[in-house]
Amino acid sequence: MQARFTRFIAALALAGLSGLVQAQTLKVVMHSDIKVLDPLVSSQYIVRNHGHMVWDQLVAFDEKNEVRPQMASKWTVSPDKLVYTFVLRDGLEWHDGTPVTSEDCIASIKRFVQRDPSGLRLAPSIAGFDAVDAKTFRLKLKEPYALVLETLAKPSLSPMLIMPKRVAESPASEPIGPEKVIGSGPFIFKADEWKPGEKVVYVRNPKYKPRSEPPSGFAGGKVAMVERIEWLAIPDAQTAVSALTRGEVDMVEIVPTDLLPLVEKDKAITVLPFSSGQYFGRMNWAFPPFDNVKVRQAAMVALNQEQILKGVIGDPRYYKVCKSMYFCGSQLATDAGSAGFYQGDAKRAQQMLKDAGYDGTPVVIPYPTDLPTLAPLGPLAKQQLERAGFKVQLAPMDWQSMGPRLRKKEKAADGGWSFFMSFYDARDALDPIGRTVLNTNCKTSFLGWPCDDKFEFLRDAYTRADTPEAKRDIARQVQERNTEVGVFVPLGEARFVGAMNRKLEYTFKAPITVFWGLKKS
Amino acid sequence: MLSFILRRVLAVIPVLLIVAMLVFGLLRMVPGDPAAVIAGDAATNEQVRDIRERLGLEKPIPVQFAIWLGRLVQGDLGQSFFFKKPVADLIAQRFEPTLALGVCALVLAVSVAVPLGVLAAFRQGSWVDRLVMGLSVMGFSLPLFVLGYLLVYIFAVELEWLPVQGYARIAEGFWPFIERLILPSVALSVGYIALIARITRTSVLEVLNEDYIRTARAKGLTDREVLVRHALRNAAVPILTIIGIGLAVLIGGAVVTESVFAIPGLGRLTVEAVLSRDFPVIQALILLFSCGYLLVNLLIDIGYAFLDPRIRY
Numbered sequence: 001m002q003a004r005f006t007r008f009i010a011a012l013a014l015a016g017l018s019g020l021v022q023a024q025t026l027k028v029v030m031h032s033d034i035k036v037l038d039p040l041v042s043s044q045y046i047v048r049n050h051g052h053m054v055w056d057q058l059v060a061f062d063e064k065n066e067v068r069p070q071m072a073s074k075w076t077v078s079p080d081k082l083v084y085t086f087v088l089r090d091g092l093e094w095h096d097g098t099p100v101t102s103e104d105c106i107a108s109i110k111r112f113v114q115r116d117p118s119g120l121r122l123a124p125s126i127a128g129f130d131a132v133d134a135k136t137f138r139l140k141l142k143e144p145y146a147l148v149l150e151t152l153a154k155p156s157l158s159p160m161l162i163m164p165k166r167v168a169e170s171p172a173s174e175p176i177g178p179e180k181v182i183g184s185g186p187f188i189f190k191a192d193e194w195k196p197g198e199k200v201v202y203v204r205n206p207k208y209k210p211r212s213e214p215p216s217g218f219a220g221g222k223v224a225m226v227e228r229i230e231w232l233a234i235p236d237a238q239t240a241v242s243a244l245t246r247g248e249v250d251m252v253e254i255v256p257t258d259l260l261p262l263v264e265k266d267k268a269i270t271v272l273p274f275s276s277g278q279y280f281g282r283m284n285w286a287f288p289p290f291d292n293v294k295v296r297q298a299a300m301v302a303l304n305q306e307q308i309l310k311g312v313i314g315d316p317r318y319y320k321v322c323k324s325m326y327f328c329g330s331q332l333a334t335d336a337g338s339a340g341f342y343q344g345d346a347k348r349a350q351q352m353l354k355d356a357g358y359d360g361t362p363v364v365i366p367y368p369t370d371l372p373t374l375a376p377l378g379p380l381a382k383q384q385l386e387r388a389g390f391k392v393q394l395a396p397m398d399w400q401s402m403g404p405r406l407r408k409k410e411k412a413a414d415g416g417w418s419f420f421m422s423f424y425d426a427r428d429a430l431d432p433i434g435r436t437v438l439n440t441n442c443k444t445s446f447l448g449w450p451c452d453d454k455f456e457f458l459r460d461a462y463t464r465a466d467t468p469e470a471k472r473d474i475a476r477q478v479q480e481r482n483t484e485v486g487v488f489v490p491l492g493e494a495r496f497v498g499a500m501n502r503k504l505e506y507t508f509k510a511p512i513t514v515f516w517g518l519k520k521s
Numbered sequence: 522m523l524s525f526i527l528r529r530v531l532a533v534i535p536v537l538l539i540v541a542m543l544v545f546g547l548l549r550m551v552p553g554d555p556a557a558v559i560a561g562d563a564a565t566n567e568q569v570r571d572i573r574e575r576l577g578l579e580k581p582i583p584v585q586f587a588i589w590l591g592r593l594v595q596g597d598l599g600q601s602f603f604f605k606k607p608v609a610d611l612i613a614q615r616f617e618p619t620l621a622l623g624v625c626a627l628v629l630a631v632s633v634a635v636p637l638g639v640l641a642a643f644r645q646g647s648w649v650d651r652l653v654m655g656l657s658v659m660g661f662s663l664p665l666f667v668l669g670y671l672l673v674y675i676f677a678v679e680l681e682w683l684p685v686q687g688y689a690r691i692a693e694g695f696w697p698f699i700e701r702l703i704l705p706s707v708a709l710s711v712g713y714i715a716l717i718a719r720i721t722r723t724s725v726l727e728v729l730n731e732d733y734i735r736t737a738r739a740k741g742l743t744d745r746e747v748l749v750r751h752a753l754r755n756a757a758v759p760i761l762t763i764i765g766i767g768l769a770v771l772i773g774g775a776v777v778t779e780s781v782f783a784i785p786g787l788g789r790l791t792v793e794a795v796l797s798r799d800f801p802v803i804q805a806l807i808l809l810f811s812c813g814y815l816l817v818n819l820l821i822d823i824g825y826a827f828l829d830p831r832i833r834y
Binding site: 033115116174235240242245404436446 | 551552553554557558559560561562563564565566568569571572575601603604605606611614615670673674677678681684685686687780781782783785789790793796797798
């Protein structure tokens with residue numbers, strides 16, 4: 001009798017333990033599977049999210065968009081603003097147990113500034129680095145640069161993450177492999193369990209030492225509250241939503257708007273916005289017809305943000321007309337100089353085209369047919385531009401064919417292009433520096449090859465503006481100049497909504513889909 | 522027979538070589554550059570060129586082919602451009618789900634379609650015949666993904682009898698393994714069932730009108746004996762042929778089924794590799810599928826000899 005009772009208790013304990021393990025495992029369907037594991041090299045948002053799982057930042061933006069120490073315990077700036085000294089927190093360790101050192105930070109920054117647009121902007125101002133001791137290092141500048149901390153805190157495309165020196169010394173031109181995914185962040189990447197196309201597995205880093213402050217944006221205490229996270233590759237959105245409603249997965253990062261009613265009516269599921277961002281267009285300055293600034297302006301008058309957003313997103317709850325080249329609601333947002341633009345004024349655009357002497361050169365628009373969030377853009381833009389008198393040819397293709405096509409600096413008739421559209425996450429649309437497409441340096445700009453000294457002069461001035469007011473003023477001038485010359489065509493903002501089981505709860509307002517501060521009951 | 526098998530196996534080599542050359546050449550002609558994909562949007566043209574050089578894509582196509590073939594002969598399928606993992610490992614990971622799905626769908630299809638086709642032939646013109654043929658037209662017409670969603674909605678979401686998605690390896694236990702295969706196998710086999718059932722009906726009908734069947738009946742054999750001993754065996758050759766041809770349809774269907782049911786199999790790997798221009802993976806997969814198809818055809822040829830004593834090689 002006693003033996004039977006003991007067995008019963010043991011069985012109960014086992015069942016409880018199994019439930020606990022289940023509660024500690026999170027099954028998530030992210031917006032995409034991971035192919036490349038290097039967040040510096042890849043420009044995919046899924047790789048950025050992966051980066052924040054594994055690695056940590058030296059300094060980080062909080063929810064008020066202010067830079068806070070993260071791996072650093074503190075920093076100081078010399079009075080002449082030429083020397084930044086960072087001191088690392090105690091007890092920071094890589095996932096393999098070795099300590100995080102100054103040398104690791106220096107190597108990581110050196111790799112970052114070879115590749116990222118903000119880093120490339122900072123690079124010419126860097127005079128060198130000094131590793132004072134294992135926990136302290138100096139970043140020395142040739143001249144004051146107002147955005148040092150903002151650049152080092154960059155959280156998105158590509159985030160400035162601190163990697164071990166041996167990893168950070170890999171060439172910045174090619175991605176690191178799975179064996180080098182060793183960080184000091186809140187989760188450990190399980191290279192042995194990574195099955196491309198099936199799942200990516202992370203486990204809690206037991207040695208991670210979170211900061212004592214509560215989490216805020218990308219800063220604060222990044223406390224991992226679940227033991228194991230599995231990112232499952234479920235390519236079909238309908239299947240992912242069915243799996244969520246059935247309880248087979250805990251979270252779906254992006255639910256297409258047409259499937260939202262299925263999760264909104266389910267009481268066991270919470271719907272929440274995981275990401276938002278900005279659609280944009282880019283004209284090719286190097287070849288007709290958009291080598292003519294008046295034709296570019298006509299196109300900006302002809303395009304209609306609201307109609308585009310209606311066509312792509314559909315539900316007005318999830319889109320917003322916004323003429324600012326900075327994300328609306330952010331510190332620099334302004335629609336200065338944009339009156340009359342992006343409203344689909346076909347008549348005015350027709351007149352502008354006539355005045356510009358448009359000769360009927362076709363506008364060739366390559367667009368991806370395999371990405372639902374971008375596929376409708378091509379036909380919508382065609383319709384609007386044709387209404388204004390443009391001749392338009394669509395070039396449908398898959399996403400992977402787009403990259404090489406856009407790199408071709410040739411006439412549209414010879415395999416080049418005239419106009420393309422894409423999307424930036426809100427985190428990447430906050431200033432005039434971080435986006436590659438805003439580079440108008442005549443020697444180094446690409447993908448449309450814009451060349452405008454004044455625009456570049458203003459961007460340069462922004463990197464030296466050291467008060468918020470000065471930054472805002474220059475950002476406004478950049479916005480006005482953009483409308484004059486047509487570097488970047490804002491096409492409106494969208495919110496992408498995800499869904500998760502009500503058993504999950506964020507303990508803070510997550511800036512992107514992160515997994516610290518997320519608990520499962 | 523042995524010399525026939527040997528000759529057929531040897532004949533496979535030039536076929537595979539032609540397939541390899543075609544795939545290799547075509548892949549390098551399609552738009553899209555894996556180096557640009559690896560490099561990312563922010564990369565300069567110089568960085569993309571560096572990656573192309575490292576991947577060996579700057580070399581002339583015949584040289585690239587010779588290098589690839591040389592490694593293939595040594596059993597090296599190369600490394601995935603993106604995952605930085607050996608192609609052989611990627612295929613090994615994905616092989617079991619596709620094999621399991623294919624075998625389940627094949628077994629289900631044959632075990633349902635052949636009896637249905639025979640029944641329809643035996644009851645030609647009756648309501649049974651009309652029902653079977655009507656259902657087979659429906660089976661052909663219903664797109665695979667629509668059927669997949671319907672099955673998921675009814676049996677997984679509403680009735681909660683079976684899981685929505687995923688795959689459990691057989692090592693995780695028989696029931697978890699099989700319960701995740703039921704819906705995808707049914708979805709995948711429906712079109713195949715329709716095809717085999719129609720061919721079976723036609724073949725059996727042809728045989729049933731032969732003189733030797735009349736003779737068998739005249740000597741007093743029961744319907745069952747006539748069917749099993751005389752009709753089915755003689756009708757089997759075209760049925761076997763269609764099962765073989767249908768395997769290609771099955772492989773095509775596996776791509777859709779694996780996507781709808783989130784099964785990490787070779788079909789999805791093929792799609793992912795094509796979309797990202799992962800040349801080593803695509804080349805290896807197409808060779809693998811070609812080998813599989815050639816092997817199945819060889820087995821069918823051998824099967825003919827067993828089923829029909831008049832066929833000798």
